[in-house]
Amino acid sequence: MTTWRNLFNRLANDLTANKRVAVVVIGLVLLAGWLRLSNLSSLPPAPYWEEVALGYDAYSILKTGRDHHGHSWPLVAFESFGDWKPSGYFYALVPFIAVLDLSVQAVRLPAAVAGWLSVIGVGVLAWQLADLFFERRWRMGLTAAAVLAAATSPWGVQFSRGGWEVTLATLFIILGVISWLKFTGRQLAEQSDQALEGVSTRWLLASIAFLGLAMYTYQAARLIVPLMVPGLVLIWWWRSHGSLYPPRPLQLGQAFLARHRRQLLLAVVTGLVMTAPIIIDLNSPTVSQRFTETSVLHLLEPIETSNSIQQAAGHSLLSRLFAHRYLVFGRVIAGQFLSHFRPDFLFLSGDVNPRHSVQLFGQLLYSDVVWLTVGAVVILRRRSWAGWLLGWWLVAGIVPASLTRTVPHALRILPSWPVWMLMIAIGMTEVLRLAHQLIASLPALPRLAMPKRAALGVLAAAVVLANLVQIGWWWRVYSGVYPKQHGREWQVGYRQMVIAIEQLRADHQQLPLYVTREQGRPAMYYWFYTRTDPSLVQTAQETARLDQGEFLTFNQFSFVRSMDEVPVGPAIVAASPQQWAGLEQRLVSQPVTAQPVSIIVDTADQPVWTVGLLSAEVP
């Protein structure tokens, strides 16, 4: 903790030395908090099924020490719907649920707080790396630019407002990199001052801890972190020797290993101990299931393409070489990687999944196209280890998503979000720096114009204003249009449906209940909204019918694919209006009638649930 306190003390000193920048930074941090925390339970309009599953299993852990399937304190992953979610976010939820009870707000708060802290984390990263891109006097400017970019990032806000495990994992990765940079920086200082020896080891352990936690929080992090590690080691080497390829590298390498053997051993052992449970389960569904379900390597299409090309070429030797399925898969993966740099994805419409984007904005702001371009040029020109770090982090953050089927994927590449923000910040700072140079070189400005030094402030204010206008525009879409256009993506209506069912159950306690699975995972929603005692669910596990990890029956509940599965007889029923109409048709010549009791509408005022009774007709 001392080490972190020292880090923040130094940052605070810099801030107090630049009071105007400090005010802006604090204001932006507060804005970031408001964007991420306000109306959290109603925006997005309802929790989607993963959020509900996270919340209920965390509730189950809090109450019973087991998940709803009865597994005791799972370490690597929770079974959930059979998709084996990493355990980190569940445990992060437990204290929030303990304080706020099981609720949408409680489920979303860890991600919101993590997203907010990530804004500060990006600022700290920018402050750490500033000297490698700009002169010392631009350090606070870059920090402010980074906070501005992160605070007003639609991508960042979208994934801070929901129970997104990836947001927490991204924060851990940011903290891991910050710690690593402190460690490697401390190493340099220790080389000249023996009194500092040992301080860096704490940073090393902190870094390993954070990166390890990321691997327990999000599936893709289990690939991202191992991919980042060689890059981080490379940075250590570079910072120690002042160059990526110094003269006499073999001798230097031996000396490096000898000098740092204790720390290297500690790092390896700590890393292995932390990740041992994951490594042990590598071939079990707890780790590999998700990859199997989403991997592009299990697609048939590339194999069919390879076969058709080879057939068209008469199965010649060259065709077996040039059209080998591995090459076809390689091309597919390369295309998937490149898709994350599509301009429409980044700047215009974002991820096609409406939960990941409002569809009228890209993942970044419109003006970011300029900052990003300039930032990339600056990074290339400086040719420092910081550029390598950012490039490596970017690639490592995108490669795992490139191996999956749905691309481009804003959620899966969120761990690369800090890099995008830093590049944007570097671009903003460079433009202001060039503008400052230009202004300084001009002859005296006309009488009516402001003093030269104020001109830079005006320009900076214009940049801030441009971002604020765009995020304000985005917020208008997000809060006004998005919930109504895309409410169904968030399973709007479940809460009201559960309330309606409970009201009917109060009067008809003996009746069986049938709920369709059209909106997805109705059992979990029921437990979530009624705060069902987890021990009841754990007990029911033994006798319930399951579809992978999803309950199809629970006590007198049956969760059916369609109303065709509902037997003709008295019951409480919840289904979509279309299914309800089908049911009414089916019951035309039956001695049972379907009586709708509640029609639940979504945010666009369209019926989404019909809840009612099947009752025997009175002769």
Added chain:
Amino acid sequence: MPSTIQDLPTVATDWLAKRGRGQRGQARLVWLASGLIILLAVVLRTWRFGSVPTSLYWDEMAILVDAKSVAQSGLDMHGNHWLQTIFPSYGDFKLPVQIWLTALVVKLVGPVHWAVRLPSLVAGLATVVLAGVLTEQLLKLSRFQSRALAQSGRFLGVARLFAMLAVAISPWSITFSRTGFEGHLGQFWLALSVWAMLKSSQRWWWGAVAGVLGALATYSYFSVRFVWPGVLLVVMAVLIWRQLSDATAGLSLSALGRKGTTLILVPTAVFLALLVPMLRSPWYQPSNQFRLSTPSVLNANYAVSSNQLRELAGNTFVDRLIFHRHWLLLRSLLENVADHLDASYLFLTGDDNLRHGTGQHGLHLAVMLPFLLAGLYYLGRYYRPALVILMSWWAWSLLPASVPLDTPHALRSLNALVPTSLIIAAGLAASLEYLRHRRGRCFLGWSQLTLVAVTAAIALSVWQFSWFYFGPYPVLSGKWWQGGYNRLAVAAVERRRQVDHVVVIEFDDRFHLWLMAQDAFTARDFHSWESQNFKFRRFDNIIIDEIKVVDDYLDKSNSLVVIGLSQQVEKMLRDDFRIEHQEIIDDIPGQQPLQVVTLIKR
């Protein structure tokens, strides 16, 4: 001799350097390299020319028929004079230049199918040479010379060679050099016009030449009329800026103003004057209507979606601003532009349409991606005027291609071939210079190894593309090239004299073009036939109609040839007719089987 494999690149470059020592030696090397690149371009474009792609598709066939008619009679297939600015064709209103050039070829060699592709072949080879010439002109706009690229003369020479190479081996260029698409001709005239624009800073009359070439480009491909003016403005702005910043010119402001006005006005006036005949063509409005009927951002109803969004948001003043229909239209257009900038489309997959690409290769080879980025960086750092022109050229090329909704489109954006190739060339040249600069100072000779690796990667990519294009591609793309249509047409024309009628059950409303392209029919025949909506459905004893007329013709004929989709032809067979001859064409992957059957009454 090299003592280790690591020494091999050094020894090779030293050998070449000895040969090229001195100005004369260097010039020899440059000519040798240019010759080899042109030879490569020739081989890639002429090998199995006419048979890969496997056959002509409808637009090429229409051009061939009109060219045949013009060559034989001076009139198009509908009897209009050849000197017209818009040819009605089969109702899609074609521009004249491709037809005129094809007519010249037909006049020399007859109405062979490859005649329609020859002008494109020549344009493709000329584009290779033009790319080299343009590179030098563009790079010389910059006065600033980097210390890192100290031997700028060598850099220019190398960039020129790489520009030729980039076009020579580009799948985009190769594919369109071997087909009769007007867009390919258009991009060549446009690039030539840019060359003339750049020369106009030395002699004003080059501006007039640029205007003529711009008009020629516009008379080749419709979209160029939107691209050329934009490119002209940017090129002239850069030239005027160059004049302004050139301290040695010593020109007064008024002289500069006059020069600037001349630079812009002369080509513009010539261009507009030459477009007047097109504007006055009776087919101009119908051609515009035809093109606008394609689903595009211009005919999508943004007012409806704008109103919906405003209502959802609350319909305040701010909402009316941020959800304005013009903003939604602009967004849609930008999304289409973004489709053309997708790196995967540019370097990995290309266009979905197998007439526009192989489907397995990008517009440029995948190995060129890092060089596009390197080119953007180096041009931005050291050759900004060139970058401004090339990027603007690229952007203007994408605009008309982004208006229709089906994007990305390799044909409509073909005007971007030259600027993207030149940027790649700059990247290649800069990378080579960087490696030469680092040679000898580097760790384990990685610069030499990199050079060898990159050269091998490029060579392997060219080999792989060539293998695919001449091997599997003709088989996999048969359906896209109306494979089998010509066989049907040949059978129909061969047998028409032996039967009472030839009935074609309409499976493609352009099939008549394949019939008209046969040697048996001449321009005189075309002019004696009647057309409906520019399509010929009844000529000689050939009838193209719906399936329901077949029975009528079976009733009134003793012998009949029936052509069409195999399943439809099978339905029309009757017991009172025996099959004398039957040919089923079912060997084209993805294409429905076609059939020609000769029926004789029992």
